[in-house]
Amino acid sequence: MIVRSDVVALIRDGLSDRAIARELGVSRRTAGTIRRTVGAPSVREVYALTPDQMWDRYAQPTYTGGHMDWTGPTNHSGVPIVKSCHVSYSARGMAFRRRYGRDPVGYVRATCDRKGCVAEEHVADAPMRAELNAQYNAIFGGAR
Ligand SMILES: [Zn+2]
Structure with missing residues (x-):
């Protein structure tokens, strides 16, 4: 075979x-x-699974770093997605909702450098990323 x-x-x-x-x-x-x-x-x-069951099946913790790899479906640009009842949405958006209990604002991206990471602790929406950048600049100064 x-x-x-x-x-x-x-x-x-x-x-x-x-x-x-x-x-x-x-x-x-x-x-x-x-x-x-x-x-x-x-x-x-797969379609009979609830989004949470899908998460449990496809989000795999990595051995180190606390990352989560996604072994489930992705869209055409490789973004991890959850499909349920023929509706698909971002797996990172789902990670965000699981962690923060609210809908994200703007795109949800991983804050770590592991490609495709969907760990709940490693995702941030647009306002949170702006906040992180502001903190970084406050600590380390601007480009000067
Ligand atoms: Zn990560």
Whole structure:
């Protein structure tokens, strides 16, 4: 059994076996076999998950640094997303809401330097990032 990385990538993107078959010209059976081989749930199972269950399944703590890697779906620009009932939204936005109990203002970004990190402790919305920058400048001075 050859596990094609392009099939795996589309499974991780949340495509159904049928959509993968259409996209890559493989059979649905092949797509389904690869899905089981890599231990990925079927799309129907994924959509049945609540956002919190999806978080528990896809957010994986790293061994060091307190980061969280996202092993679930991403959008076309690689941003981690949570899909529920065919609605998708940012996984970092969800991390933010879990941690702060409110909706973020503007984009939520990771404040650490790990690409794709979704750790609840490492996300900040636009006003928080501005605040962090102001504190940094107050401590270390401006560009001079
Ligand atoms: Zn991090």
